[in-house]
Amino acid sequence: MSQTSERIREPSVLDRVDDRIKVLCVVAFVAAVALLPDGAWTRFGALAGLLLLAYLLGRVPLLWALKRLPLLLPVFLLVGLSAWISSRGESGMGTDRFLSVLVGASMSLLALALMAYNPGPDNMLRALQFYFRGSFLVTLLTMTHRYIVVIVAEARRMLRARDSRGQPPRVLDRARVAGSMVGYLFVRSLQRAERVGHAMEARGFTGVYPRGRVRPLRWTQLAAGLTFCAAMAAVVVIP
Amino acid sequence: MPVLEVESLEYKYPTGVSALGGVSLAIEPGERVALLGPNGAGKSTLILHLNGILLCQQGEVRVDGDRVEKRNLAEVRRKVGLVFPNPDDQLFMATVAEDVAFGPRNMGLDEDEVDRRVGRALEAVGLPGFEERMPYHLSTGEKKRASIATVLVMEPDVMVLDEPAAGLDPRGRKGLIELLKGLPCALLVATHDLAMAREVCSRVLILDGGKLAADGPVDDVLADTELLLEHGLA
Ligand SMILES: Nc1ncnc2c1ncn2[C@@H]1O[C@H](COP(=O)(O)OP(=O)(O)OP(=O)(O)O)[C@@H](O)[C@H]1O
Ligand SMILES: [Mg+2]
Numbered sequence: 472m473s474q475t476s477e478r479i480r481e482p483s484v485l486d487r488v489d490d491r492i493k494v495l496c497v498v499a500f501v502a503a504v505a506l507l508p509d510g511a512w513t514r515f516g517a518l519a520g521l522l523l524l525a526y527l528l529g530r531v532p533l534l535w536a537l538k539r540l541p542l543l544l545p546v547f548l549l550v551g552l553s554a555w556i557s558s559r560g561e562s563g564m565g566t567d568r569f570l571s572v573l574v575g576a577s578m579s580l581l582a583l584a585l586m587a588y589n590p591g592p593d594n595m596l597r598a599l600q601f602y603f604r605g606s607f608l609v610t611l612l613t614m615t616h617r618y619i620v621v622i623v624a625e626a627r628r629m630l631r632a633r634d635s636r637g638q639p640p641r642v643l644d645r646a647r648v649a650g651s652m653v654g655y656l657f658v659r660s661l662q663r664a665e666r667v668g669h670a671m672e673a674r675g676f677t678g679v680y681p682r683g684r685v686r687p688l689r690w691t692q693l694a695a696g697l698t699f700c701a702a703m704a705a706v707v708v709i710p
Numbered sequence: 711m712p713v714l715e716v717e718s719l720e721y722k723y724p725t726g727v728s729a730l731g732g733v734s735l736a737i738e739p740g741e742r743v744a745l746l747g748p749n750g751a752g753k754s755t756l757i758l759h760l761n762g763i764l765l766c767q768q769g770e771v772r773v774d775g776d777r778v779e780k781r782n783l784a785e786v787r788r789k790v791g792l793v794f795p796n797p798d799d800q801l802f803m804a805t806v807a808e809d810v811a812f813g814p815r816n817m818g819l820d821e822d823e824v825d826r827r828v829g830r831a832l833e834a835v836g837l838p839g840f841e842e843r844m845p846y847h848l849s850t851g852e853k854k855r856a857s858i859a860t861v862l863v864m865e866p867d868v869m870v871l872d873e874p875a876a877g878l879d880p881r882g883r884k885g886l887i888e889l890l891k892g893l894p895c896a897l898l899v900a901t902h903d904l905a906m907a908r909e910v911c912s913r914v915l916i917l918d919g920g921k922l923a924a925d926g927p928v929d930d931v932l933a934d935t936e937l938l939l940e941h942g943l944a
Binding site: 593617624663666667669670671672673674675676677681682683684 | 758761763784787788791792794796799800802804808811812813815816817821824825846860861864
């Protein structure tokens, strides 16, 4: 998680767009995808093309993003299941609906993956804080991100310590080790979370991330963002 | 008037472990005090009370004469800065500059003042130019310095450090000692490093089993081999 923000890359066209505008555009994009009528394949195609363009402009490795698609597996299963259930009734869920949901979900996820790559989670959260200053949800997201980084780091250390001592030969023992590691990881993460919490409190944190310097949003950027939103609305509304 | 006073402080963890059994002490402005004691003596528990992370169950803590309570926590945390033993707990923002700015921003300072202070604090701990570095990728010594900067930047009256020398190599340790000697505020340093205590502090407290076992000038206490042996410090 932390790696994404450290990747050193040549500045791309996407880097010239204000992070806050990127977030705005992604939200508009996801909303448009969700609101498209079922089976409006031309428009789905147009939006997918737009997404691909953004990937190209940002020089985002597509493979990196595609690896994130399996996250959608639960959605696929759920949609598949409900499609199957409703297909047994009169008002069966058509193939169009089924496919539209799947395609839409995949495109939304790829749009979010793009955000995770550029501007990266930290900057994305900062952009969200610009729009929703002091909102509980944004603080929660920020905390979650912070703690996931901590837990992943903790898990890595534990795995390394385990590997350096070798694996028990028997599969059953290995499973037992894995089980107790998960429990231990949980306890350690909680303890760590508590200590990080203390350190934050000790410096006057009361639940709302301080905002820091707010760069003024350039009007050209804002205009571009709003134009994009309008375009998205048009794609949905115009038949 | 002392900047920091602790009176008959007792604390029992929810697990039933009694960590502090009536501790009293006072620290004068600008004073440098070492807090010694074996593992499990209660040093860290005491420290967590000093700026209200833990609130007193019995007894009280006073900062500038004011009793530490929920209502004055913001004030207390500005005056008493804690540096935690593990810098990975202390540093949690994306860049060093953001991390150092975290406290002053919580204090509601304006951004120009925040920038000035961040620059000064990083300079003071010997990390100028580290603004945009990622905290997780610093060396242990650099992380220690950065943690100190995150507290120094709040310009506290007292800085409390829990095991600041842990994990440092000899040069890092020497650098830390010089850094601590040069700090402008009062210091309370919990440590197992007697030589460091001797160099940095003028007064020593020994905590053992949740009770103060000694309180005196550094040369007297550290010369008392019997006392040190009794409390597992020599
Ligand atoms: N979160 C906790 N829950 C329950 N008991 C705790 C907790 N933290 C500390 N203790 C217990 O309280 C006592 C004092 O611990 P404390 O961490 O304050 O000691 P310390 O002097 O800082 O030791 P060290 O030198 O090892 O850091 C110990 O017996 C410890 O086991
Ligand atoms: Mg301790």
